[in-house]
Amino acid sequence: MSRLNLDDFSDLIERPDSGVRRVAEEHRERLAVPPGALGRIDELGEWLSAAQGRVPAAPVEHPRVVLFAGDHGVAGLGVSGRPAGGAHRLVRATLDGVSPIAVLARRMGVPVRIVDAGLDCDPALLPDEVVRHRVRRGSGRIDVEDALTADEAERAVRLGMAIADEEADSGTDVVVLGDVSVGGTTPASTLIAALCGTDASVVTGRGGAGIDDLAWMRKCAAIRDSLRRARPVLGDQLELLAAVGGADLAAMTGFLLQSSVRRMPVILDGVVSAACALVAQRAAFRAPDWWLAGHVSGEPAQAKALDRMALNPLLDHGVTVGEGTGALLALPFVQAAAALSAELPERTEDTKGAEGAEGAEGTEGPERESGAGEAEAESAAAPPGSDTD
Numbered sequence: 001m002s003r004l005n006l007d008d009f010s011d012l013i014e015r016p017d018s019g020v021r022r023v024a025e026e027h028r029e030r031l032a033v034p035p036g037a038l039g040r041i042d043e044l045g046e047w048l049s050a051a052q053g054r055v056p057a058a059p060v061e062h063p064r065v066v067l068f069a070g071d072h073g074v075a076g077l078g079v080s081g082r083p084a085g086g087a088h089r090l091v092r093a094t095l096d097g098v099s100p101i102a103v104l105a106r107r108m109g110v111p112v113r114i115v116d117a118g119l120d121c122d123p124a125l126l127p128d129e130v131v132r133h134r135v136r137r138g139s140g141r142i143d144v145e146d147a148l149t150a151d152e153a154e155r156a157v158r159l160g161m162a163i164a165d166e167e168a169d170s171g172t173d174v175v176v177l178g179d180v181s182v183g184g185t186t187p188a189s190t191l192i193a194a195l196c197g198t199d200a201s202v203v204t205g206r207g208g209a210g211i212d213d214l215a216w217m218r219k220c221a222a223i224r225d226s227l228r229r230a231r232p233v234l235g236d237q238l239e240l241l242a243a244v245g246g247a248d249l250a251a252m253t254g255f256l257l258q259s260s261v262r263r264m265p266v267i268l269d270g271v272v273s274a275a276c277a278l279v280a281q282r283a284a285f286r287a288p289d290w291w292l293a294g295h296v297s298g299e300p301a302q303a304k305a306l307d308r309m310a311l312n313p314l315l316d317h318g319v320t321v322g323e324g325t326g327a328l329l330a331l332p333f334v335q336a337a338a339a340l341s342a343e344l345p346e347r348t349e350d351t352k353g354a355e356g357a358e359g360a361e362g363t364e365g366p367e368r369e370s371g372a373g374e375a376e377a378e379s380a381a382a383p384p385g386s387d388t389d
């Protein structure tokens, strides 16, 4: 197997089709709903259309939650509100259907896939389809040692790539990406601080379970020390993931890169997915076009990373549990955008009058609305009788 270089993704990842995006915008302008009245649903629909290469957008019928799981050596420093090495309990709760993501995914009919990249538990505790991908048992304590060896980092990234290929091959049309860890927000914040050139205090948040001031100070010190270890390897994203990432973060980065190669849209969750996205963007600057920031979680590092990637988060609902929960709550908006794009009728002379839209700003001239069907419009979406309610 040849040595992996994440920069090679730069040539492999294309932008979503800008021509299709323009057709989607024109399609939106012809709909019988005033401009702006659907708020951010409009831009979501246009983003989805461009990613799919279809106008109107195709319904999102095969979404999947994909969770990467791991434990982190830094958790032993008391930087997490949860017991170090305990991420397998969170995985178990999801498998048993009693975690927030499990409850919501069940209600929404979305399957959940959990990939153990680096949990610190006896593999016999979890089903084979979860543990069989594990790269190593727990990632290293990044303030004093590498999270992963070079070989482990490469294997973890390739694991994520393979999962992305499996999802794309099996017809997953949108991925909700999340993480299950104890201690994972410390490497995530370190990666973001390193790549944004800021210091520890700017990125240190309260993490998943919420931590007190003393734990916050320990976390801040751990990030400061880890940043010293990150700076010498900032130019090589695989080395960076090995130095201060972890098996789950490296796998998630590989997943994000390969998803973009496969033109599979991904909804990002919290600070961990934002950190991986930022590493992936360093390797392939077009990759963020394939991602939707599902929400802001309140972690300062996440906000910083999203800002760097010019990703505007959809929701702000104060969800900090991770595990893809915040991102899954954004999925109905994406599905709504697809449905509205496909099913709303176009304006007719009648509905134009009803909106009083004639004189409104620079809208298209009244000519040609029927028969102007764009090449992509496969079947006439609106039957002619449908606007005479």
Ligand SMILES: O=C(O)c1ccc[n+]([C@@H]2O[C@H](COP(=O)([O-])O)[C@@H](O)[C@H]2O)c1
Binding pocket: 079, 080, 081, 082, 179, 180, 181, 182, 183, 184, 185, 186, 206, 207, 208, 209, 210, 269, 270, 271, 272, 297, 298, 299, 302, 319, 320, 321, 322, 323, 324, 326
């Ligand atoms: O979504 C976020 O930004 C977020 C913020 C804090 C914590 N979390 C979740 O909590 C997990 C670990 O947090 P911690 O405090 O142990 O580093 C992490 O894997 C996430 O699933 C998630």
Ligand SMILES: Cc1cc2nc[nH]c2cc1C
Binding pocket: 043, 044, 047, 288, 289, 290, 291, 292, 293, 311
């Ligand atoms: C409008 C929009 C623009 C984006 N750019 C990158 N991801 C995106 C997602 C959306 C929804």
